[in-house]
Amino acid sequence: MKNRRPASRHLSRLIASVAAVASLAIAAPTGAAAQQPVKVGVVLPLTSVLAAYGKPYQDAMQMAVDEANKTGGINGRQIELVVEDSQASNTVAINALNKVMQSDPVAVFGPALGTQILALMPMTERDKITLIGGPSTRRVSQQGAKYFFRNSPHDAISKENTTRFLVDDLGKKKIGIMHVGNEWGYSGRDNVTEFLDKLYKLKPVSIASYQPTDKDLTAQILQMQRDGADAIVIQGHPVDEALAMRQTKQLNVNVPVIGSGSLCFAYLRNLVDPADIAGRYCEAPGPLPSLSKDKSVVDFVAAYKAKTGFAPEIYTLQYYDSMGMLIEVMRKYGVDREKIREGMSQLSYKGLAGTYKADEEGNLRHDSVIMEFMPDRTVKVIREKRQS
Amino acid sequence: MAQVFATGLAMGCIYALVGLSFILIYNATHGLNFAHGELVMLSAFVFYSAISTGAPYWAAVLMTFIAMALFGAVYQRLLFFPLRDRPMLAFVIATIGFSIFARNLALLVWGPNPLRVPSAFGSSSVDLMGVVLAPEQLFIVAVTICVLIAQYAVFFHTDLGRRLRATAQNVEMAQLMGIRPNRMIAITFVVSAVLCGIAGVLVAPIFLVDTDIGLNLILKAFIAVIIGGFGSVPGAVVGGIVVGLLEILVAVFISSVYKDSICFALLIFLLIAFPQGIFGERVAEKA
Amino acid sequence: MRRPAILLLLFVIALAVPLVVSSNYYLRLVNLALIFGLLAVSLNVVLGYAGQLSLGHAGLFGIGAYVTALMTAGHSGTLFWPAFVLSGLVTGAVGLLIGFPALRLKGHYLALATLGFGEIMRNLFFNWREVTHGMDGIGNIPPPSLGFFAFTGDTRFYYLGLLMLAVAMLLVHRLERSKYGRMLAAIRDAELAAGVVGVNVPRLKVTAFFISAVLAGCAGSLYAHLTSFISPDVFVFDVSAQVLSMVLIGGIGTTWGPVLGAVVLTFLPEMLRVSKSYYQLIYGAGIAAMIIFFPGGLLGMARACWRLLVAKKAPEDVLYASTEPSTPPADAMSPLPQSRTGSSALLVAEGVTMRFGGLVALKDLALDVREGEIHALIGPNGSGKSTFINVASGIYTPTSGRIAFANESIVGRKPWLIAGLGLARTFQNLRLFQSLSVIENVLVGCRTSDAAGWFGVLASTAKAKSEGIELQRMAEEALNFVGLAQFRDRPIRTLPHEQQRIVEVARAIAMRPRLIMLDEPAAGMNPAEVDRLIERIRRLRDAGMTILLVEHNMPLVMKVADRITVLNHGRKIAEGDPSSIRDNPEVIEAYLGHSTRKRLLQHAAS
Structure with a gap:
């Protein structure tokens, strides 16, 4: 009782100062500058367990913006990113977008998460503002949205490539699918199943799902073995795909295992022991940026590493590229929201990861590659599907 | 089949360790520590940092334990002590607040990417009469058994253990006997935090470390302590192993999608059918 | 008189909010605060009023949201109204389902069972894709519409949300102040005592869960229509925990506290966004700090400040006992309404045996309490006196035997039913609300x-x-x-x-009972207080009540009792008027002992 009083006084002072800071922040946007910067909104998960799908993209986009600002910005106007955190929650994502919209941006970048994009889309459509994001769920671009552009290939593109690789190149007919029980996993499962049927009249011999929190996939792997799968497709998140690699190795599963782009991420972030991953495959929208001999990519990888301490993965590159594309659109078409939409849907942009050209659904990317992890810790591209 | 049992047993031992350390705090304070999973998470991160310094395995483990012991003491002082005379719910909410804090602290300190702690055993496996076992799984089971023996020895064969148990049973009576309950509670928090440290060190190599690893562990530990009966130490251990086996058996034979639902449905059923748990305390209000 | 003025002021401010707050961002936060306010009010019904902890409210919230989303997605906004009602009812039905287990569970068990419920619902929302569309979620939920007027945009929605919250608060406030509110408080404070004073405990608890679930479902429906897109990640444990924090930080068990908590906890993280990557860290620490530093919640603190600053009134002092004997007014309580039964025995027990495991607390006990008498039940500690009262009031069901009250068997009847027959009791260790x-x-x-x-x-x-x-x-x-x-x-x-x-x-x-059982009413009283008690007991009888008195205080028993039954080890060893008990050698030797006997004789002489 005795020591509660000073503590609460201290706390009330703290609250007062927080309130003061907060009120300053509310008042701040009204202050006008002579040459106003062009504002681009960014809504990404920066905290919570999904932070790994936000922070790297934010860094990459900031790099693109810094480079553009050094070379004159948009006709002399500087570009400014207005960044807000969406956490792992749609409610928060909507709040974050509302907050971003307060500073009247000309376009908005959203997360690479289908469900958050679906939550944000009604608002960006209403406000007629371009939303760029990288979810892979096909459905997202089939909502009839006019202002949404996808900076990463969707699952129908990547899974067609995966399916053809397994059946045509490896000659496997008994495909097993392991996937995480959320929209990302289901989308992978449905697309592989669809292409098996459409292209080869085959059915997966085994399908097993697991929860995003599961750390032990023994049950699922044993099911694959029991059902006689001669190749396994995994669609999950970096952590569980890394664990799947390790556990298939420990359980002596010797059939080909192919992971999603998450596995590249796991490899780059050193989440898998190279010994566990040797001989496994992964599918991604493009080769690992660090494999590239292209000078501009090499420079980007070096600059990104210097800034963050990590090698970038392909999705990071795509956010960097799509920011570059937006900047070019703004330079060529102007910063009007409608002009930006028009530019995004017309321009063909050559980025570091490849070509960006919108189809009628707003999908900018159409590439897919299969890579093999070699015993000497290197990665080899063994199948490539590039936009013509 | 043996494969499934071995894996389930290893996971069950982890749940048992977490459940056991959760129950220690509950017994001493009647508080539900909802940040318990975050203690495991923090210790896994600390262990990662310790290993990253290049220290040998045992030294890194020791560093983790010391850090967790200190942390347990501070946690007790800052979070539990001011709330000791308030309703149980206040402590629950405070620990929920702390778990948000801890997850974001880890995010700031260790970054958003999951981290890998190299296993002491590599990814080799042991073939025992056709059953492929990961050495970590055997290690986990062995460590859990050692912890249980040590815990039993301390609680039932030392003076300190008797004081701790006395405080857990009746604070006022213990006070009359010359035991300083606040000190005993502080020791309990320290012991519990170190147990979380053990769990963290064990799971770090096999789970990969991210800010979410605590959540699933604590949910399963809840089921474990309910099955075992609240307040029962052997119950928490048996409950943990039952949950570990149950979830993998359900995943193999029924549904891996609704595995968690089935576990929780079982929990609710058990609560209603046997409110005292298998080993449990009486819950009825005395007339 | 101040209260209506404050309410009016709040009402005017509330109406003016959209005029002052023009930005979509802040209005959306205000709307979320209204919806979470409704959810917090809902949780407060079970937690604050009935004292039942629920950690699964996000599940109920989600059911409401999914029901309304499935009904209205892609359709007209006029469907909102039936969908809103149906959301409430369906969720209410689920609330009944979790209310029944709650009858058997208390405290942390209930907490974990409801947490399990929340996890199961989350799992279903995520994985039952045929219905919920999993993580794809459900979009195209229309804004509510009256046909000619649609609540599109946050400003219009605000007034709808405000209306709903105000109605919910009004109803809950009426509930709190009603007899049902008092009964819920009684259950929360002392469940056993609530039962024996006639509160149908299970029915009321289940009703509280039902009401709470209806409100949570309505909140879910509003949420779906506000955001027009729902997906399972909104209905997870974090939200249950957040709502719980709102109730506790705002002020548990109050009408305004949960809403205040919802406003603070909705705006706090958004306000903290200025601290960029630290804001969640501060938010988490802030919740813990608020719990530690504001024991009564923000509302409690606000009231304390008000008292200190404005009213300058010190908190109420502890009342000291007046040394004067209390003097009841002359117009004593009117005689009881029930007419006397023909038979003189009001409470009749035959062959009552009560076992707890191996322990026999009552053994083949026969006892009858006659209408209009003061009957004392005495015996050493552990002789089964209190057990008998617990059996007679329905708290325990006897292992065997018959007990009839006013010619009706009461074995196996619930305490509140027995109380309804006119049998009341008090508790040895106080059980007040x-x-x-x-x-x-x-x-x-x-x-x-x-x-x-x-x-x-x-x-x-x-x-x-x-x-x-x-x-x-x-x-x-x-x-x-x-x-x-x-x-x-x-x-x-x-x-x-x-x-x-x-x-x-x-x-x-x-x-207005016919029989009142007093369990050691003199415990802890000094002789002067005992004298006043004797006076009161006699007045009870004079008012027409029959009294069964369990007491250790021999002088008191000897003074007031018409008849005495003596128990030892669960058996009756003697029965009769005070003088015969006083002189009964078996009682004196087996129970009272030598020294007490002497004192007893002195008392009789005086």
């Missing part, structure tokens, strides 16, 4: 013959109002009768021990 005032404690025991139902109470019908007045009158009569009228509005805990015991008696006689 600590959060209620003196008169509210007594009011829990009061019943009218023509009671208003839930609808009447919530709609505040004329019948419910007149019932309220009638109950008040009955409670005041009971308080006058025991001489505590001057303390009627005191919080129970500020009364001295003697008065608290008397409040228990008042609570029991407010039920």
